[in-house]
Amino acid sequence: MDIQRSLTQRQKAAVIVRLLLDEEDDEAVSLTRLNVDLQTLLAEEMAGMELIDRQTRDAVINEFCENLEAVGVTFPGNLDGTLEMLGGKLSQDSADRLRRIAAMSGRGDPWQRIAALGKESLISLASSESVEMVALMLSKLPVPRASDVFSSLPRDRARAVAQAMSMTGNIGAETLHRVGLILLQAAESLPRPAIDTPATERIGAILNLATADLREEVLGSLEAEDMEFADGVRRSIFVFAHIPARIARRDIPRILREVEQPVLLRALSGKTAEQQAATEYILANISQRMAEALRDDLADLGKINPRDVEEAQNQVITAIRELEAMGELTLQQPTDDEDA
Structure with a gap:
């Protein structure tokens, strides 16, 4: 039988699709990338076909395989696929x-x-x-x-x-x-800003690592000028005291692995009520043996300069932000009553 004369190209495509329908993998026969017209033509061809003998089937498969082997390189065939292929290039x-x-x-x-x-x-x-x-x-x-x-x-x-x-x-x-x-x-046609990150997030990121007194001074000044903008900045700020509200319990051990123990001890030694609440939250979500060892070390630590405590806490926050950027943890959204 001369396969070139007995079946059209559309009918050959229909034969290949029919064979693929026997596969268990649904992705193998996904036709959603074809436009509606092509899907309609394919369905019409299949509707008009009945029996195909084994010799014809094998000839179609051989021709299909030979065409595949002759392909040197393929392109997506559409803009979305091309942009995805080019990635960040x-x-x-x-x-x-x-x-x-x-x-x-x-x-x-x-x-x-x-x-x-x-x-x-x-x-x-x-x-x-x-x-x-x-x-x-x-x-x-x-x-x-x-x-x-x-x-x-x-x-x-x-x-x-x-x-x-x-x-x-x-x-x-x-x-x-x-x-x-x-x-x-x-x-x-919407204007695209030259800087993608919102201003509230940019200022919040800067104030994250500023000293507490400077942060509150700046926030007070912003509130006097624009309360709505200042509220957005406050919500974008994430400091050590926010850990219980913003960090899931399961993520605490992962964070501590990124922080050197001397830095961690200084960070845990904060004396304000909010800092102590964050310390207790951290210690409650690690192994009991490790928590007891840290408590013993904290008892022997002695007096620490508040600026050193704040610097250590900022290093913990930096480690958290780096893990967030790598997609290894997600910060929980702040509540309306959370204070910066």
Whole structure:
């Protein structure tokens, strides 16, 4: 049988997919990377086929394997895959420009890029676009992200968006795609700050390692000028006294492995009520033998200069921040009544 004349290329593809359907690994037959038109054509070909003899099947497999062996290099075939492949090799400006071009041309799935936008960008869209479009956007976002954005809206707009969501049930795929493109183009036109980190976090990081008296003096000055900004700075500050509220119990032993014992002893020797509470929290979440040894060493430590205590505590905080940056622990969110 001449395989080239008996089956078209689409039918050969259908044969390969049918064989892959017998595999237990669902990822092996995932067709979601194909666009809707290609998926439809493939399904139509499969619907029109019945029996394929063994000789034809083997010929299709051989041809498929020969084509694979002839491939020297492959490319993702879409912008999202290309940017992922290039990783950090492109500058952020270049990556943004490419995404903007793709958004304007309509290539790719706009909702995947919308879901990857930062919280501030999503809030800007939710605050400026029509409530109907915002309702569709929240319907397409993962529920935790949608809830986060929705909770940031003013109450009257949140009510309007919620009401508009009742009208999103019958929207067609093509209309949904166009709405995604409009939102993505709007997001691409948002100004991108030259410094990504919010000012509250930058000042908070600086004040983290400042002395306590300087930190309180600066915070007092900020509160006199802008209470909302000062509150944001306070919430971004993380000092030794915050350890019980911000560090999970299971992470304490991991942190202590990063701190030299003389530094740890000085850090644990703080005399304020907040510092002693943090010390007790640390000692309560390590082995009993280690805790007893540290208590004995603290008893023999003698008087320590408060500045030395503060410097040691800052070294502990630095170790925590480094572990956080490496993804080895996550700081718990501060509560509204937590004081810096």
